[in-house]
Amino acid sequence: MHWPSEVRRDAETLWRFHRLKHALRPVDVAVGLGSHDDGVPVHVAELYRRGLFPSVVFTGANSPTTVDRFPHGEAVGFREIALEHGVPRAAIRVETTATTTVENIRFTRDLLAGDGVTPRSVLLVSRPYQQRRAHAVATRVWPGVTVRCSAARQDLDSYVAHIGDADRVVTMLVGDTQRLELQARSGEIAPQEIPGDVRAAYSRLVATGYTGRLLRPR
Template identity: 35%
Template sequence: MITNEVIALAQELWDYHHMQHEPQKADCIFALGSHDLRVANRAAELYLQGWAPLLIFSGGLGNLTKSIWTETEADQFAAIAIEMGVPADAILVENESTNTGENILFTQELLQERGLDPQSFIVVQKPYMERRSYATFKKHWPDKQLLVTSPQISFKDYPTDDIPLERVIHVMVGDLQRIKIYPAKGFQIYQEIPDNIWKAYERLVELGFDKHLAR
C-alpha cells in the first residue's frame, strides 16, 4: 500500500539516485535503453541543443521489455530521435545488450568497429537509475569523462499508466541494494550511501517493496 510514509521514504531514494549533474559539451550522448521512452526524448533534446555531435542508443530487449515489445529499445529510441529532428547519420544503434554492463561493453565494441574513440560522454538514463549508471560506466570505462542526466521530471510526476508508482518504488529499492552490493562483485565502483538513505531502504523493504531485490 502506498501511504504517506512510503511516498516520503521513496522521495529520499529518488533524490539520492539523482547525480545532480549539469550538461556540459561532450563528444557524445549515450542513451541507455529501457521501457521508458522519455529517455529517448531527453537524449534527442540534448543533441538538438548542441551538447554533443554524436548520439548513441544502446539496448536490445531486457528483462522487462522482452515481455512487452518486439522492437528493440535502441531502435525505438532512434526512431523517436529522428522524428524529433536528429539526423540519422548522427545516430549509432547498439541493439543486442540486455543490461547496463552490456550496454557499455557492446557500445565499446561498436565504437572500436567504427574507429571512434570519444573521450567525454553525457549518459542519459531513467531518473532513478542515474547513480547506478554512473557507477557501472566508471567501472567499465574509468578513463572517460562522464556526466549523467535523465528526463527532467519530478518523482510526483514520473509515474504513468505504463510505469506505475508501485513498480518505480520496487525498482528504486532494488537499485539501491545493487549500489551497495555490486562493487564487491566487480560490476560497479563504490558509492557512499548515507545512513538516512539506507534506513529508508530498509524500511521500504520491511513494508514489502522487495520485488526487484537481487536474491
Template identity: 30%
Template sequence: MPGPWEKILEAVSCGAIPAITSPRLLEGPGQPVFHVTEINPNITVITLLNGYVFTWPRTDGDDVSGMDRDSKQWAQVLWDCLKLGQPLVKSDVIIGLGCHDIRVAERAANLYLADWAPLMLFTGYLGSHTSGKWDRPEADVFAETAVKLGVPVDKIILERRATNTGENIQFAHQTLKEKGIPVHKIILVQQPFMEHRVYATYLKQWPQDEGSVQAVVTSPIMELDDFPNEHVGNMNNLIGFMLGTLERIRDYPAKGFQVEQKMSPEVYNAYEKLLQAGYQPY
C-alpha cells in the first residue's frame, strides 16, 4: 500500500493537484534547492531537486485528490448545474458533437445499439481541443469508435466541416436536409458539462421554421471524479472547461450564438469562488 509520499507524488503526476499561479524558486546555498508552486491560499506544491513532491500544508480540509474541499464542492455545483439530465426519447437520429472525448462517441454508439434511433450523424472537423493533436476530423475518429462497438458503417453520416458548437448544430441540420432525411426528434450527445450549452445552441441555431423538431441532450454517464483521464485532462482542466462553458452560457446570447439560459445565484457564486481560488476559464 503506497505511503503518503507516494500518494502525493501520484496526485501531482496525474494532475489531480493543479498548478495555477506562476511558480517561483527558493534559493539555497549556491543554487535553487526546491521549486514551489502555490495552488491557492490553502495548498502549495513543493518539488525537490531529487524529484520528490509534497504539499504544504496538507490539512483535514483537503480532498484526497489534493484539491481543497471548498473548491471540490464549488466544482460539484458547476458540474451538477451544467448538466440537464433530460430523459431519452426515441428519435430519428443520434447526433454526436465532435470534441476530444471519445466517450461521447461511445455514448452515441451505445444509444444506437440500444435502439434509441435508426441513424447516427457525427459532426466535427477539428476544434480548439483537437486541432494540432488529431490528424483526422473528429467526425471520422468518432465514426471509427462507433464501428468498433458494432454500429454498421451505412448507418453513420459524417459532417466534417464544423469547428465549434454552433457549426455542429448548423451543419448537422444542413447535412440531413441535403440528404433528404426528415427528422422530428433528435438526440444530441456531448460532454456532461456541455449539456446546457448544447441545448441553448440548438434552440438558436437549428431552424425553427421548418416544423417542430424535439431535441434531447445527453452525455456519457459519469460523475465529476470520473471525468479526468490522460486524453481529456485533469481536474484542473475540467474546472477550466466548466468555467469557460458557464461564461459562454452567460455571454453568447448577446452575440446571437445561443438562447438565454438562466443559472441560479449558487452557480455564479461557485464560479466566483473558483476564480478567486486561482482557477482559469478555458
C-alpha cells in the first residue's frame, strides 16, 4: 500500500473519528448493514458465536459498488457468508430493498415489527467507519431502543489491506463525513459535533480529489 503521507494522516483522522468504542453487551437483535465489506457478516458470526444476540437482520439491496460482488443483493450475500461461518439459517432474516443507511434502519425496524418483534436493544454491525453515522441515524429513526455499534477490530492499514483499494477507502471516509453534516441539516439525524481537526482533514482530502462519494447538497 503506497499513498502520500499527508493523505494517510488525514484518512487516519477521519477513521478515528468515525469509529465508536461501545462496550459489547447482549442485545435482543443484531443488524448487519449492507455494503461492499464482506468483513461485516464475518464479524456478525463471531459475535453470534459469543452469544451476544439470538438473531440478526442483514439489510441492503445493491449499489454500483456492490452489484458485481453481491449480484443478489448485499443482504443475501451477507447471509450466505454468515451461514458459511456458522450462523444457523433460522437465526437470520434479510431485508433486501434498502439503499441508504436511513432505509437500512427504518426498513429493518418495520420488518421486525411486522414479525411481532419489538426489541429494546439493538447492535448495529457495519463497516468500521460507518459506526458514528449509523448510530446517529438509528437513535433518530428508532427511538426508545438502546443502540450499540460494533465493527471488526482493525486499524486503518489492515482494513485497507482487506479491502484492497486505499483510494476507495479514503473516498468512502470522505463521503461518510459529508453525510454526517448533510443528514444533520436535513433533520435525519441530530446535529453532530465535528471537531476542527476532522473538518480540516476532510477539506484537504476533498481538495486532493477524494470526491467520488460526495453528495450534492439539497
